Amino acid sequence: MHHSNQLTLAVDTKIPPVPHQDKNLQMQFDTDSSTPDDVVARAAQLRDEINRANRLYYVENAPELDDAEWDGRMQELLALEAAHPEIQSPDSPTQRVGAPPSSGFDEVVHPIPMLSLGNVFDEEGFRAWYKRALDFLELESAPMVCELKIDGLALAITYRDGVMERAATRGDGERGEDVTDNVRTIRSVPLRLAGDSEIIPPVVELRGEVFLPNSKFAALNAEREEAGLPAYVNPRNSASGSLRQLDSTETAKRPLDMFFYALGYIDGWDADDTKRPQNHSGSLEKIEAWGGRVNTETHRVESVEEVMDYIANAGEIRESLDYGIDGVVIKIDDLSLQSRLGFVGRDPRWAIAYKFPAEQAETTLKAIHVNVGRTGALTPWAELDPVVVGGVTVGRATLHNKDEIARKDFRAGDRVVIQRAGDVIPQVVEVSAKNERSADSKAYAFPDNCPSCETPTVQSEDEAVTRCVNTTCPAQFERLLEHFSSRVAMDIEGLGERVAQDLPRLGFVSSISDIYRLHERKDDLLELDKMGETRVDNLLRAIENSRSQPLSKLLFALGITGIGSESAEWLSRRFRSLSGVKDATEEELLAIDGIGPVVATTLVEYFAVEQNRQLIDDLIELGINPIDNTPEPSADHPANGVTFVVTGRLETMSRSEAQNRIKSLGGKATGSVTGKTNFLVAGAEAGSKLEKANRLNVHVINETEFIAFMEESIVPVRPDSLDSADV
Known part of the structure; x- marks a missing residue:
């Protein structure tokens, strides 16, 4: 998984202890009363010495024990624990050797989702992202943290009372796989956090990226080739495969490593606890203090220029690093600003990934094929002579659409340049040598009929996509x-x-x-x-x-053009049921913030088709009829149905935050002052909207009055409506 999951704020919600799933590995925390005190003390001393040596060697790069000394202590501890199983503990370094094979991985629900990152690919894109964030916050600047984007597998590791309890993969962001036994074998991962209980929360989740160092990958492949085994394709896939071994003794043989990049879920620190870090860079300092390995190339910066300098330097040192990177992650440093910025869809507004240019390679385009998608779109793709691009063997790549094939004149037999867009999706970029074509080379003729059902295809003037319009295709x-x-x-x-x-x-x-x-x-x-x-x-x-599954998931699952996961949630909250969405009018749809005329028309047209209406009726009859019970804004709140305009600079919140607060209570937040505006919320330097509000006799309120209105339901009273005795 790319370094795209450092997207959590530490919050306080209750999480139950995680049970040990493998009874063979269940450890005792209380030693038997018959165990000699000197055995207990010696085992504790050995664990401390070995864990300290591991931290110095793997995290701080300052080894204290030589190999013979380390081996001697480990063998003594193994012997003690074998003779006295009751003294075993989850933080013992002996647990790094692996556990008996598992029958599979248990599912883990992340208490805070491990979400994704938006991408930018140049300075212009980054500046636009930063400006949007500052505009939302109504600030002139905000310090940031730059981190190398490690090409590995994202993990969340939970520690209870300082001891590793569970490690889970990112999965789909909401649910991952329990890989605790395998992660115990990674020597740079602390089994017990350093420091006393006063400075470590009772439950804390550290998030980071597991990777296989390039040098270790080369050595591993050399060993496999010598043994007559096929070589691994690239370090990232090898790291992922190693971490998902059902037999953790096999994982223990792989030299995996890990960098931590964020605090995730936390229980036991109040919001105003002085131990709680106030910024992301402070979170990384906490992780380091607890024994977690943080990438030394991480830096706090103050300006766009410093970010671009960091990115340029990362590109220069990329080849010299012993691990793969595919870009730089930039985050707003202040955690309170991160909280205010929040998320849009599944991406945070407070972090972005600056992706390096895609790696390219040259190969032969053997044939052009066409797939038909769920919306009828005909998508051409290239069958290629397999070639390695960015460490991955690519045998097929997208050709985008009919117009792109014609514009670049792609033909079977051409030598072409390919790249992995965003280091993920392979695409054909250009023909590398047209003059080397054979005499019988022919221009590709895009099919006029659907390859699946033979229905004539159509292409509208306003889009490049060719479609099959047969809904029964x-x-x-x-x-x-x-x-x-x-x-x-x-x-x-x-x-x-x-x-x-x-x-x-x-x-x-x-x-x-x-x-x-x-x-x-x-x-x-x-x-x-x-x-x-x-x-x-x-x-x-x-x-x-x-x-x-909730109604929003079902609406998204129907595959209606233009309805993504976020718009499905809007529809779910507004109409509450399948039948409600099915019978919605275009006017009702347009009243939803975020639903524009194109999507509204598409929805109405979709449900006007009898076949689609019958599908909804069938699902309801079969009991697939989830109801959205999300609480609606209180109809009793005085802001419900009231129209506001927010202007000027507010002291305690941004205009966007004020508008979101209005909408959450059922009010309307518009951008223009009209005769229908009920209140103008005027901050400092209000300008022309204030002038217009006065001209139209719109009630103008200040920030204090607005907060009292929102939080205490105190409706502002116009001064000219008061009796003289009340003034």
């Missing part, structure tokens, strides 16, 4: 079925690409609603290729579990 339905079942939608594990193709082609499913009738066809499902009883049972169980 088999390929569209297969893609929709796959999308509907994806983790970010209804999360039906086991209904991936292959099964999503098999079910319609074999006649098991012809509508989304048929998924919820598959339990009646278990015997037929058992006949599918590679679908034994266990897989079928797991699939049917996942289908049943999906019934409990």
Whole structure:
């Protein structure tokens, strides 16, 4: 996972202790009363000495013990714990050797989601992001922290009373996998945090990136080649695979390393606790003090110019580092400003990733193919002679669209330049040598008919996408079925690409609603290729579990053009049910902040199709009818239905924060003063809006009155409406 998950603020919510899942590994915290005191004391001394030596060697690069001394202490501790199992503890360095193989990984729900980062690719993009953040905060500047974007796998490690309790992968951001036993084997990860209980929260989560050093990767591949085994493709994939070994003794053989980059969930520190860091750089200092390894290339900066200097330097030292990086992460340093900025969708407003230019390579374009997506879009892709780009072997890449193929004249047999966009999506950039084409080379003819259903394709003037408009197109339905079942939608594990193709082609499913009738066809499902009883049972169980997904997930899962996860949440909160959304008018949709005329029209047109209305009715009849019970703004609050305009500079909040507060209470926050405006909230340097409000006799209130209105329901009274005896 790219370094894209340092996106959490430390908050106080209760989290229960995490039970040990493997009974073979369950440790005792209380020693047997019959254990000799000198044995207990010696074991504790050895643990302290070995853990200190590990920290000095792997974290601080200042070794204290030589190998023989370290080995001697470890062998003595192993012998003591073998003779007295009751003295074992989770923070013992002997736990780094691995545990018995596991049958699988348990699911972990992150108490604070591990979200993603937005990307910029040049100085202009970065300056635009920084300006948006400052405009939102209404500040002239804000210090930032620059960090190298490590190309590894994101982890969240929970410590209870200073001892490692659980380690989980990022997963989909909300749920990951429990890889505690494997993470115990990473020697740069502290099993017990340094310092006494006065300075460590009772429960604290450290987040960071696991990686395989480049030098260790080369040595590992040399060993594999000598043993006649295939070489690993790149360090990142090797790190990911090592961390997901079911046998942690195998993970222990891999020289994984880790940098920590953020505090996550915290329990035990009040909001005003003096021990709580006030900025991100202070959080990193805490992690270092507790024994966590923080990248020494992390720096606090004051200006855009310093950020760009840092980025330039990172590009220069990139090749000399012993770990892969694919960019720089920039964060607003002040945690209170991070909290005010919040998130837009799944990305924080307070952090951004500056991505390095994509690596390129040259290969042969063997053939051009076309896929049909769930919205009918025809997407061309290139079949390539496999080539390594940025450490990954690429055999296929996107060609974007019909117009791009024609403009760049891509043809089968061409030598082409490819790159991984954002170091992720392979794409064909250009033809490298047109003059080397053979005499029989022919320009590619984009299909006039859908490759799946033969329906004539269309391309509107205002978009580059060519589409199949047949709503019963088999390929569209297969893609929709796959999308509907994806983790970010209804999360039906086991209904991936292959099964999503098999079910319609074999006649098991012809509508989304048929998924919820598959339990009646278990015997037929058992006949599918590679679908034994266990897989079928797991699939049917996942289908049943999906019934409990919230309305917003179901709306997103339907694959309606223009409806992403965020707009699905808006619709869910406004209409509360499937039938409510189905019967919504264009006027009702346009009244939702964030829903524009294009999306409103698309929704109305979608539900005007009888086939789509029937799908909703079928889902409801099958019991797939989640109701959104999110509390609505109180109708009793005096701001409900009232129109505000906020102008000028406020002292305790930004204009955006004031507008969000208004909307949360059911009010309307508009940008222009009109005769329908009820209140103008005027801060310092209000300007022309204040003049217009006075001209239109709009009630003008100050920030103190506004806060009393919002928080205490005290409606401001116009001075000219008071009786003289009240003045």
